[in-house]
Amino acid sequence: MGTLDGKVALVTGAGRGIGRGIARLLAREGAAIVVNDLGSSLDGTGADVSVAEQVAREIDPSGERAVFNSHSVSDFDGAGKMVQQAIDEFGKIDIVVNVAGILRDRMIFNMTPEEWQAVVDVHLKGTFNTCHWAAIRFREQGTGGRLINFSSSSAFGAAGQPNYAAAKAGIIGLTLSCANALSRYGVTANAILPGAATRMIDSIPRAREAALAESGKLPSEQAVGTERDPDNVAPIVAYLASDAAAEVNGHLFAAYGYNIGLMSQPKIIKTLRADHRWTVEELCDLVPRAFAAELAENQNDPGFGEKMRGIADDLWVEVGSGLRFWGTKLEPYGEQVW
Ligand SMILES: NC(=O)c1ccc[n+]([C@@H]2O[C@H](COP(=O)([O-])OP(=O)(O)OC[C@H]3O[C@@H](n4cnc5c(N)ncnc54)[C@H](O)[C@@H]3O)[C@@H](O)[C@H]2O)c1
Numbered sequence: 001m002g003t004l005d006g007k008v009a010l011v012t013g014a015g016r017g018i019g020r021g022i023a024r025l026l027a028r029e030g031a032a033i034v035v036n037d038l039g040s041s042l043d044g045t046g047a048d049v050s051v052a053e054q055v056a057r058e059i060d061p062s063g064e065r066a067v068f069n070s071h072s073v074s075d076f077d078g079a080g081k082m083v084q085q086a087i088d089e090f091g092k093i094d095i096v097v098n099v100a101g102i103l104r105d106r107m108i109f110n111m112t113p114e115e116w117q118a119v120v121d122v123h124l125k126g127t128f129n130t131c132h133w134a135a136i137r138f139r140e141q142g143t144g145g146r147l148i149n150f151s152s153s154s155a156f157g158a159a160g161q162p163n164y165a166a167a168k169a170g171i172i173g174l175t176l177s178c179a180n181a182l183s184r185y186g187v188t189a190n191a192i193l194p195g196a197a198t199r200m201i202d203s204i205p206r207a208r209e210a211a212l213a214e215s216g217k218l219p220s221e222q223a224v225g226t227e228r229d230p231d232n233v234a235p236i237v238a239y240l241a242s243d244a245a246a247e248v249n250g251h252l253f254a255a256y257g258y259n260i261g262l263m264s265q266p267k268i269i270k271t272l273r274a275d276h277r278w279t280v281e282e283l284c285d286l287v288p289r290a291f292a293a294e295l296a297e298n299q300n301d302p303g304f305g306e307k308m309r310g311i312a313d314d315l316w317v318e319v320g321s322g323l324r325f326w327g328t329k330l331e332p333y334g335e336q337v338w
Contacts, residue, residue: 001030002028002029002030002031003029003030003238003239003242003243003244004026004029004030004031004095004238004241004242005029005030005031006030007026007030007031007032007094007095007241008031008032008033008034008086008090008091008092008093008094008095009023009026009031009032009033009034009086009093009094009095009096009097009241010033010034010036010082010083010085010086010093010095010096010097010130010134011023011026011033011034011035011036011097011099012036012037012073012082012096012097012098012099012100012126012130013036013037013073013098013099013100013101013150014033014035014036014037014052014055014097014099015035015037015039015051015052015054015055016037016051016198016199017099017196017198017199017200017220017230018099018150018194018196018198018230018233018234019037019097019099019100020055020230021229021230021231021232021233021234022097022099022233022234022237022238023035023055023059023066024055024058024059024231024234025231025234025235025237025238026095026097026234026237026238026241027059027060027065027066029238029242031094031095031241032065032066032086032089032090033056033059033065033066033067034066034067034068034069034082034085034086034089034090035052035053035055035056035059035066035067035068035069036052036068036069036070036071036073036082036100037051037052037055037068037070037100038051038070038071038072038073038100039051039052039070040072040102042102042103042199042200042203043102043103043104043118044102044104044118044119044122047070047072048070049068049070051070052068052069052070053068055068056068067085067089069081069082069085072122072126073098073100073122073125073126073127073129073130074121074122074125074126074129075129076125076129076132078129079126079129079130079132079133080129080133082130082133083096083130083133083134083137084133087137092137092141092143093134093137093138093141093145094143094144094145094146094241095145095146095148095241096130096131096134096145096146096147096148097148097149097150097237097241098126098127098130098131098147098148098149098150098171099150100122100123100126101122101123101150101200102118102119102122102123103119103161103164103200103203104118104119104163104164105160105161105164105203106160106162106163107159107160107162108162111162111163115163116162116163118163119163119164119167120163120166120167120170122167123164123167123168123170123171124166124167124170124171124174127149127150127171127174128174131147131149131174131178131189134147135147135178135181135182135187138182138185138186138187139185142185142186143186144185144186144187144188144246145182145185145186145187145188146187146188146189146240146241146245147175147178147182147187147188147189147190148189148190148191148192148237148240148241149171149174149175149189149190149191149192150171150191150192150194151168151169151171151172151175151191151192151193151252152164152165152168152193152194153193153195153254153302153303153304153305154168154302155168155169155171155172155193155302156169156300156301156302156304157298157300157301157302158302165302171191172191172252175189175190175191175250175252176189176250179249179250180250183249183250186246188240188245188246188248188249188250189249189250190240190245190248190249190250190251190252190253191251191252191253192233192236192237192252192253192254192255193252193253193254193255193263194230194233194254194255194256195254195255195256195257195305196223196228196229196230196232196233196256196257197219197220197222197223197228197229197230198220198230199220201219201220202218202219202220207219227257227258228257232255232257232258233255236253236255236260240253251263251265252265254304254305254308256305256308256309257309259308259309261304261308264330269294270290270291270294272286272287272290311326317338319338325337325338
């Protein structure tokens with residue numbers, strides 16, 4: 001018995017990296033899988049259908065429990081065909097996991113409109129495309145559904161990735177919108193902010209050089225079977241896809257190695273109120289005084305993965321064999337469980 005017996009899942013970008021691990025785990029948990037992958041290079045150029053085909057064959061050589069396609073998620077009609085393929089092959093669609101992604105890193109002052117558009121098209125438009133087609137089917141089927149979208153800590157201000165940061169922040173907004181719009185149909189929408197050594201990490205010069213110097217291997221080669229293995233992201237996705245997570249809706253989870261973090265969501269933390277339209281003079285006086293601590297430094301930090309890994313040993317609570325919990329009390333979130 002698997003947690004996803006009888007379910008049908010579409011996983012985009014499932015030919016490599018994190019998506020491949022997700023497709024394989026969802027299949028092991030009992031789901032029938034549509035493996036989508038364009039088979040492009042990291043910058044989104046090129047295409048290779050064998051990338052998706054290979055993962056589908058690994059899952060089920062007979063093709064009975066796994067089929068594949070190489071449509072681009074950025075193609076609206078192509079995304080519709082992926083969802084239709086699930087229905088044609090397996091009779092329905094229950095789960096959509098949007099993992100497909102590319103990078104075209106450049107500082108804002110050097111970025112071309114093409115570099116901007118290509119990244120927004122794959123990540124943000126691509127996620128909209130599959131969510132749109134799946135939402136139509138979820139409503140028709142009347143049996144609920146799961147949207148699990150891939151964002152990134154880069155959304156919080158990665159300096160060299162204005163296109164990617166904007167697209168990944170957009171995916172958070174899209175996910176929360178879907179969560180609010182579709183809950184009445186029994187559909188949940190949540191987002192994952194992952195960290196794992198894939199070819200995306202191989203492309204970061206500092207990470208690549210450090211790994212090559214240490215072992216002669218790329219970060220992705222070094223990571224196999226370690227905490228940095230992209231397959232480690234898959235379990236939280238399988239959980240969110242399962243019936244056990246029916247009430248988990250509109251949340252952001254960080255998945256770094258063996259760490260699963262629940263992200264806080266933006267809240268108003270301080271307010272100034274006037275009984276008239278503010279004058280600029282009043283604001284010049286009061287904004288720095290009221291918000292001084294928060295304004296003293298730029299609080300946007302895309303590096304929370306490192307912070308999560310760096311939590312001191314004595315701050316953890318043992319909650320099971322090899323299992324630990326750390327939490328911070330951040331108003332207005334509730335009391336600690338442990
Ligand atoms: N690896 C990390 O640490 C990390 C960190 C934050 C976010 N992410 C996000 O996680 C997701 C997976 O990243 P990864 O590291 O496994 O990358 P990856 O490059 O290993 O895999 C991405 C896959 O998406 C496919 N793809 C690209 N464009 C496509 C398109 N238009 N249509 C269909 N498929 C397409 C590629 O062919 C590739 O196989 C991405 O959305 C990425 O932005 C990854």
